[in-house]
Amino acid sequence: MGAGMCVPKRLVTNEDMERIVDTTDEWIVERTGIHARRVISGDESNASLAASACLEALSKSGVNPREIDMIIVGTNSPDTLLPGVGPTIQGMIDAPDAGGMDIQAGCPGSLYAMAAAAGGIASGIWNRVLAVGSEAFTRMVDWEHRSTCILFGDGAGAVVMGEWRPGLPRLSNIDLKADGKKHDMIVIPAGMAAEPASPETVRDRRHFVKMNGADVFKFANRKIPPYLENFCASCGITPKEVDWWIFHQANIRILQGISQRMGIPSEKLIVNLDRYGNTSAASIMICLYEAMTDGRIKSGQRVVMTSFGAGMTYGAALIEC
Numbered sequence: 497m498g499a500g501m502c503v504p505k506r507l508v509t510n511e512d513m514e515r516i517v518d519t520t521d522e523w524i525v526e527r528t529g530i531h532a533r534r535v536i537s538g539d540e541s542n543a544s545l546a547a548s549a550c551l552e553a554l555s556k557s558g559v560n561p562r563e564i565d566m567i568i569v570g571t572n573s574p575d576t577l578l579p580g581v582g583p584t585i586q587g588m589i590d591a592p593d594a595g596g597m598d599i600q601a602g603c604p605g606s607l608y609a610m611a612a613a614a615g616g617i618a619s620g621i622w623n624r625v626l627a628v629g630s631e632a633f634t635r636m637v638d639w640e641h642r643s644t645c646i647l648f649g650d651g652a653g654a655v656v657m658g659e660w661r662p663g664l665p666r667l668s669n670i671d672l673k674a675d676g677k678k679h680d681m682i683v684i685p686a687g688m689a690a691e692p693a694s695p696e697t698v699r700d701r702r703h704f705v706k707m708n709g710a711d712v713f714k715f716a717n718r719k720i721p722p723y724l725e726n727f728c729a730s731c732g733i734t735p736k737e738v739d740w741w742i743f744h745q746a747n748i749r750i751l752q753g754i755s756q757r758m759g760i761p762s763e764k765l766i767v768n769l770d771r772y773g774n775t776s777a778a779s780i781m782i783c784l785y786e787a788m789t790d791g792r793i794k795s796g797q798r799v800v801m802t803s804f805g806a807g808m809t810y811g812a813a814l815i816e817c
């Protein structure tokens with residue numbers, strides 16, 4: 497498993513946010529832990545970030561794009577609904593034998609992509625798959641709404657997956673869940689079939705993300721700790737036996753709340769939301785990339801990745817490195 501990542505060039509700090517909405521660096525840092533985020537500009541796009549991350553993952557894995565059978569992109573902010581990001585980047589990275597598709601499953605979209613890849617590989621349908629999390633989410637947020645626009649950033653992360661061989665990291669368990677009764681907690685109400693774009697939807701800003709932040713906060717803090725305890729038990733390990741925890745980078749207070757409830761020391765958390773904000777489906781992939789690349793994650797260690805988001809979806813994966 498080789499990993500890659502890409503974030504946009506443009507850095508938007510909390511001081512920059514102070515000039516956009518009525519907020520302060522102090523409020524954002526205290527309530528979220530975020531100091532800065534990256535925002536696409538110029539000719540950057542969801543697909544350009546995803547393609548760069550894929551090319552790096554391929555190069556790190558020593559795999560030629562021509563050997564890829566499928567590209568699965570977890571994303572909630574495709575450049576266009578048609579085509580998806582997956583088929584678009586298939587052309588950009590020159591992977592002529594690969595299929596391409598998107599999975600829209602909220603922030604755990606990259607976990608869903610990894611699970612689909614693992615299933616396709618285990619069943620023999622595919623040999624090598626690119627599993628990607630990529631977002632241009634700053635295009636979906638209302639830059640006049642201070643409690644949402646300060647949270648999000650853009651970026652992409654990718655891994656090359658294939659049949660496990662000794663010496664390589666192994667995806668040894670993955671679990672996906674959803675709580676669809678809470679599907680209205682994070683929504684983009686308009687711009688699609690339910691409410692096609694109209695002057696009214698644009699006037700009422702209904703094509704931007706609407707989120708009940710406090711309810712999302714409670715959902716994560718209540719649901720995720722017992723879920724992760726059960727996930728570890730299903731893997732035959734205790735949370736103490738996990739070397740590194742990669743939580744979806746939503747808000748430092750959520751990460752602290754979950755880890756404190758589970759007795760996880762803060763040194764075992766991989767955190768980068770201070771630099772990138774919440775990059776939705778890309779967040780855990782970017783964390784994985786950074787911690788693999790800077791040597792924090794070592795051979796023989798156990799990593800649990802977990803995410804939650806719109807749907808409300810959630811899930812976890814155990815990687816034995």
Ligand code: COA
Pocket residue numbers: 518519520523524527528603642643644646707709710712713746747774804805806
């Ligand atoms: N700057 C300054 N003040 C702000 C602000 C900002 N950017 N955003 C909101 N406020 C204000 C509110 O207007 C409110 O003021 P009031 O008391 O006068 O009405 C006050 O701060 C408290 O707002 P509240 O919404 O209760 O803050 P909070 O502590 O719950 O933090 C979030 C808000 C959005 C940061 C927090 O709920 C959160 O992170 N939730 C999870 C969201 C998330 O992770 N979503 C993605 C999941 S994939």
